[in-house]
Amino acid sequence: MNDSTTTPLAGSTPAVIPASYYQRHIFFCLNERSNGEDCCARHDAQAAFDRCKAQVKAAGLAGAGQVRVNKAGCLDRCAAGPVAVVYPEAVWYSYVDSSDIDEIVESHLKNGQVVQRLLTPAHLGR
Numbered sequence: 001m002n003d004s005t006t007t008p009l010a011g012s013t014p015a016v017i018p019a020s021y022y023q024r025h026i027f028f029c030l031n032e033r034s035n036g037e038d039c040c041a042r043h044d045a046q047a048a049f050d051r052c053k054a055q056v057k058a059a060g061l062a063g064a065g066q067v068r069v070n071k072a073g074c075l076d077r078c079a080a081g082p083v084a085v086v087y088p089e090a091v092w093y094s095y096v097d098s099s100d101i102d103e104i105v106e107s108h109l110k111n112g113q114v115v116q117r118l119l120t121p122a123h124l125g126r
């Protein structure tokens, strides 16, 4: 008797992928460098993160099944910084000020519409 074809191996990918815990997840690079190199922290990334978190909460978007705002270290796209990325769409934003953050919250995080004018140029990495 051979039942190896009917028993999944430990650690194998499940046949059904469970629903995402969050509808959208936005990560802000808050990386700070002490060696003089440019970094998102020098462009008010912390203030943008705080603004986004507050706006998401105020809009009633925070929590399971909705939106999560998270800190991240360097996302390796420093040349386009400050940057944030939204999943599951994997949309990268380069923002400047709080009005940009408000637009990302209202348009993308709330209504699923990408903010074209803030998209990170595809060629910019570190």
Ligand code: FES
Binding pocket: 029, 030, 031, 032, 038, 039, 040, 041, 073, 074, 075, 076, 077, 078, 079, 081, 082, 083
């Ligand atoms: S320092 Fe922000 S992406 Fe690298």
